[in-house]
Amino acid sequence: MARSRLRRRPSLSRVLSRAAAFVILLFLVAPLVVLIGSSFSATASVSFPPSGFSLRWYEYVFTSAQWRDSFLASGLLVLLVVPTVATLAALGGYAVVRGTFPGRGAVSAFLLSPLLIPEVMIGLGLLSSLQPLGIRGTVASMWIAHSLVCLPFAMRSVIIAVSGTDPRVELAAASLGASRVRVFLTVSLPMMAPGIVSGAVLATVVSLGEVAVSAFVSGPTTTTIPLRIFSAVQYQLDPSAAAASTILIVLSATAMVLLDRFSKVRIA
């Protein structure tokens, strides 16, 4: 009895484990907190805690032509990439789970394989192939690059969703006389919709933040928000990049909150 009473008290190892977790979480969140804080700086230097409070860098980001072009470039890419990726992932993800064609396993592995290739290699591969075609630096090249980077994430999300649905529902629809196309559109598609939605949200978040591959194929007209932050951080450091970063964080977080609202799918 006394022994079990003793066990209920938080043990030393439990306290240590919690303390370690606290420090690690602090480590994870620190740069974001510092960055958001310094975006409200009243002076031209990036510092934390910020010197004074002002929204001048936000005003700057919203009125500067350069930042506006970047927001437009990022927005345009999301509008192009997300429908592309969602369509390819919905069809492909469904096919590799429910399909009965030869080489299905190999196709499935192939569709997820870009995740295993170093980003720098994907970037260089696209650069060396798109340059001779003369489309490096265009919106088309960024559309291709982002679709390629985002596709495996969406694909995985759709595959998980389809695997979790019951194929007998589709069989029931087919036995009642529905054609294959009708079964897919009216039964399969609604059942895997949560997977497609979460895949689309992941694609949005990945596209909004993509730098490693984009840096190889972007051009002056396709400098997205993260690419402009990338060059701003390398060459000059003023709080406008912090303000743009904060806006980017808010945009991505909004996408995730919408996902949480409208579907039951979690990424973890």
Add this chain to the structure above:
Amino acid sequence: MARGVRPTGRTRGTLLALPATAFLVIVFAFPLVFLLILSFRPTNEYNETLDGFTLDQYVAIFTRDYMSSALLNSLQIAAFTTVACAVLAYPVAWILARSNASVLRTVTFLIVVSPLLTSVVVRSYGWRVILSANGPLNSTLMALGIIDEPVSMLLTQPVVLLTIIHVLLPFAIITLTTALRTIDGTLYRASESLGAGPVRTFVTVTLPLSLPGLLSGAMLVFALALGIYVTPLLVGGANQTLVGLRIYEQVMTLFNQPIGAAFSYVLLAISLVVIAAMTWISRRLEVKRG
């Protein structure tokens, strides 16, 4: 789930798989084949690609110190990052998988995914602010009297390592959480009731059962760490001896695509060998468990 219940023996789904497969063949497989050919092409003194066949690039990677040291250093950094992420992931994944306090779990989850939702440039920028001469870390250390004047921490290798761990840790935590959730909770109580302390329970129950999940997270972290370049470039500068940075520099600054291509293939080969080894180990572990 009702596997084997198929309407007919006909092949289905070929047409549906076609768009995504064709897309990847054109924009992914084809460029990689082109890159392989490019890696064997000779170059002139202006780094222009010529026709022909040469092994010069591959020889240079392993013999020129400038290249080979980057390869060795990247391997060390990737290995260290993988181990560090595995260790650091446990306390946090434990809360996500096992804690009964839902508020704690939600806050932890939000903190773990928040870096994933944030571009690597944004995170690297945050680190630059923290580590800068007039940043919060230096002022805290000075206020505590540990240092007398600001230490310049940016552009050093330890800081590069720290930020790489920061970028990749969420991947390790999420994979490990999934693994810890599948462990039957009664096993812990059984272990405890048989008199094992928390440390012994961890070593004999938690660790072996979560090892496959830990390994799959480790593979991901290792592969991503090996080729990373954006974060090291932003906090460490272009002079860090890392493969990813060397490739970026050779291609974007010196316009030497063939050497970048050869370096990419060496990088891929190493990463595939390590992933294959880890897969083999985790298969063996699963077979042993039955």
